[in-house]
Amino acid sequence: MEKLLDVENVSISFIQYTKGLNQRDLKVITDLSLDISEGEILAVLGSSGSGKSLLAHAIFGILPENARQNGKIKYKGKELSQEDKEELRGKEIALIPQSVNFLDPLMKISDQAIGNTENDAEKKEKKIKQREIFEHYNLGPEVDEMYPFQLSGGMARRVLVSTALLSNPKLVVADEPTPGLDEKTVIETLNHFKHMKEDGVGVLLITHDIHAALEIADRIGIFYSGFVIEIAENKDFSGDGENLLHPYTKALYKALPANGFELIKGHQPLHGEISQGCPYYDRCEMRFDRCKDERPELIDLGKKKVRCFKYEEGVENET
């Protein structure tokens, strides 16, 4: 399987005015690395408000003006410039945005799904294709003429999914596709991603919902205080979580109501509060002295990755 997307050590910060003309540089994402291949679903799991949506915005080159991004985003091995992103987005890479608020409230559904066209012939062609895909997602002809406010939550989600697929993308980035939907619609939405995977599309699922991630993702990247701290395989989230590597991931797994509802103290450091060393230092039960001031890199362990000094020599050393 060909590698589609490589995100390498991406950091994103915002320049904010504090008082008067004083500025500060607020780091929201410090070190985010991940990769997705064809026909693979990778979930990025992080709590709400943690800034993980910015990853999607960085891939598409739609960060706000006061944002600064470092690190590399590569597509099929080539580093993307802003121009490349503008060229690829909506074609080879498609975004399924977080909410219906991303639809234009004053534009009919069919028109905004088709988007800008050069001439009538192209428009006709695209219209046929749009109808086909909408039909596939159970959106009748009456939907074409509707405005966004007339859609139910589930319908809106299907509109966003089918619009993203209109250009036959190779890579789909879905930003929080499940909240606000009832169980039936959630399962339906997740099934859409499974079908994309079967068609060889790579899917980046950005979510806070661990159940959704475990339901469909091949691998899961855990996002903590602006860092990817572990990329685990789906099957590691089983039993007592003994195959999970990072202490936070283990704690997260054991805190699920079905797995013990175990309590650990502390909170994720806020943006701007992160210490020099490991972001999990304050809460970690197996920390070393060096963790306080020295920041661990994401260690590559073949299929998995983890950001923790404990695994510097590989996984075998675990006691």
Next chain:
Amino acid sequence: MKLKAENISFKYPSAKKYLLKDINLELDSDKVIGLIGDSGSGKSTLCKILSGYIPKYEGNVTLDRKPLPKKGFKPVQLIYQHPEKVMNPKWKMKQVLEESWDVPDEILEEFGIQKSWLTRFPQELSGGELQRFSVVRSLNPDTKFLIADEMTTMLDAITQVQIIESVLKIVKERKMGFILVSHDMPLVEKICDEKIYLKEINNI
């Protein structure tokens, strides 16, 4: 303490059909009660009626045989899913808390609220941190019943445990009633003494 709903019926003015019809409920503060229902089934509307946020409905809601007060502090407090939507964005967190009551330091500590957060604006905190404030704000000494409407749905599992354990501790100490509205069955099974399925009591 008993929160009682008698023959509650409700329909939104623009709707043709009733959303809730002849609902009878008797909720006891001794038990942690789980309310379960699909989205769109009227769970949140029922919560708003039980807490006095929707004034016009058919039927009666009483707390220890007395109707809910129309003015002043609401003894049945409702916590929503999205804390960022229930806070004044132009107030600092200290002011948000003080709107309800003078929160003692022990409570702040119990919920893991850092002193430094008090001088921040709502948008400078994450969802998990804000929800802690939302809960603490509702724990005014005059609160008799707490309704948590998908309170932890947007939070990670660890924050969920932290908030729920702290709430349960205080609810038990103060002998308050607690209703957890959720679609997360493992969570309901874990902490609730009694389960109520909305579709079984709703006669639509």
